Amino acid sequence: MNKRNKILIGAGVVLLAGVIGTGIYMQQRGKGEDKSTELAYVTSVSSMDPSSQVQRLAGVVEPQKTWEIQKNAEREVKEILVEVGSEVEVGTALFVYDTETLEADLQQAQLDLERADTDMENLRSQIAQLEKEKKSASEDDQFSYTTQIQTAQMDLKKSEYERKSKEVEISQIHEKIANSSVTSEMQGVVKSINEGNETDPYSGSSQAFMTILATGVYRVKGKVNEQNIGAVQEGAKAIIRSRVDESKTWTGTFTAVDTENREGNNNNMMYGGGSDSGEMMSSSYPFYINLDTSDGLMLGQHVYIENDTGMEEKEGIWLDEGFIMDADKQPCVWVENKDGKLEKRDVTLGEHDENLFQYQIKSGLKVSDYIAFPQEFLKEGMKTTHEEIPMSDPESMPADGEMPEGMDGLPADGADTLPVEGEEGAAEMEGNASEGEAGSAEMEGNAPEGEAGAEGADGAAAPSPEGEAQ
Numbered sequence: 001m002n003k004r005n006k007i008l009i010g011a012g013v014v015l016l017a018g019v020i021g022t023g024i025y026m027q028q029r030g031k032g033e034d035k036s037t038e039l040a041y042v043t044s045v046s047s048m049d050p051s052s053q054v055q056r057l058a059g060v061v062e063p064q065k066t067w068e069i070q071k072n073a074e075r076e077v078k079e080i081l082v083e084v085g086s087e088v089e090v091g092t093a094l095f096v097y098d099t100e101t102l103e104a105d106l107q108q109a110q111l112d113l114e115r116a117d118t119d120m121e122n123l124r125s126q127i128a129q130l131e132k133e134k135k136s137a138s139e140d141d142q143f144s145y146t147t148q149i150q151t152a153q154m155d156l157k158k159s160e161y162e163r164k165s166k167e168v169e170i171s172q173i174h175e176k177i178a179n180s181s182v183t184s185e186m187q188g189v190v191k192s193i194n195e196g197n198e199t200d201p202y203s204g205s206s207q208a209f210m211t212i213l214a215t216g217v218y219r220v221k222g223k224v225n226e227q228n229i230g231a232v233q234e235g236a237k238a239i240i241r242s243r244v245d246e247s248k249t250w251t252g253t254f255t256a257v258d259t260e261n262r263e264g265n266n267n268n269m270m271y272g273g274g275s276d277s278g279e280m281m282s283s284s285y286p287f288y289i290n291l292d293t294s295d296g297l298m299l300g301q302h303v304y305i306e307n308d309t310g311m312e313e314k315e316g317i318w319l320d321e322g323f324i325m326d327a328d329k330q331p332c333v334w335v336e337n338k339d340g341k342l343e344k345r346d347v348t349l350g351e352h353d354e355n356l357f358q359y360q361i362k363s364g365l366k367v368s369d370y371i372a373f374p375q376e377f378l379k380e381g382m383k384t385t386h387e388e389i390p391m392s393d394p395e396s397m398p399a400d401g402e403m404p405e406g407m408d409g410l411p412a413d414g415a416d417t418l419p420v421e422g423e424e425g426a427a428e429m430e431g432n433a434s435e436g437e438a439g440s441a442e443m444e445g446n447a448p449e450g451e452a453g454a455e456g457a458d459g460a461a462a463p464s465p466e467g468e469a470q
Helices: 003-019 021-030 100-136 139-178 412-417 423-429 433-444 448-458 465-469
Strands: 039-041 056-063 066-069 077-080 093-097 181-183 188-193 210-214 218-225 237-242 249-254 263-270 279-291 302-307 317-320 332-336 342-346 348-353 358-363 370-372 383-385
Touching (some): 100 139
Antiparallel strands (some): 056 302, 066 210, 093 181, 237 249, 249 279
């Protein structure tokens, strides 16, 4: 048997083992055991839905416009008139500032204004008297009167300025008292009220005292971290899916991830295997979906965010045609029943997708069912398992020199691909012990019997060293 034939046989064995790997595992376990231990692997129908493989992010519906109300740091809030969740209209009173201090300041400013008026009147009278006396004064006293008049005039101008300042101050105090009740500038819902910390503990920036979310046009806000930030691409199409009814969807467009507004997370995420090397603070970054339409969405509603791959969504259950037996006459599938055993179940087929090689299942299956891929060894009543069969399990592979049951013969037309001279190799695969050892040694190329086996298989003398190199 030459090297090419050995490769062909090896490739054929690997191919057959891959196709019926589950059967190998089941049959090998069945040797020397009661048949009740035979297991058939089943997989859920729901896992075959392509949409179940799409990565989803969590999102929440929020308004396009948010009004953050900053509290006047110099004033105290006397009363809050709304609570979180309250619906407000334009002009709705939100909270009221304390005006007691302002009223005291107003009284003081009014007294200062009256005093300025009195001072100004006295200065005008003083200037008039000095100017009268100056006219009859001697030349030696003229300079003294002039100086006194100029000083009084400067004091008058100072008093006039002070009076104007007090008028402005009184006007501002009146305005503050009149605006002590803060009202809403838009229709919306009260999202938050911050009566405690006035600064963000993470960024150090000031926090809004009250936040109002506008009602009407919505958008969807999501968050990503350092590990999944690549899932969001600016300008990519997005699908918004209801968590309650996944058949309800909306479309939109991803914005860029806002990496400038990092949001800290108190939960430490572990990187690596040891606590010494890898506790890091996980940070999240917001992004938004600008919706094409928000009809049917509610403010604060939690939704799923998916990338729009352009794949057309199909209604109902669709199965790969390989799972369906006798599709042309009496279609049926292997299904796990309520007792955890296999049964053949008839199904009604609908449309056929020639591109994806799938059939629509109109009846006979539910999304919650578990099914098995058709294999010759499967039979009704066989116990099932949901655990994937480990192909690397030593028990699942045949012993040296053996072939698993059900593989002791090759198809008749397989002779066209194998040389006629390979009779001893065929006998080796049929399980003849002595010739199998010779065949094994032949393939290892390190035993005299192997050389003899090679000679018999090729019908010629043992190859020269150059032939072995070839």
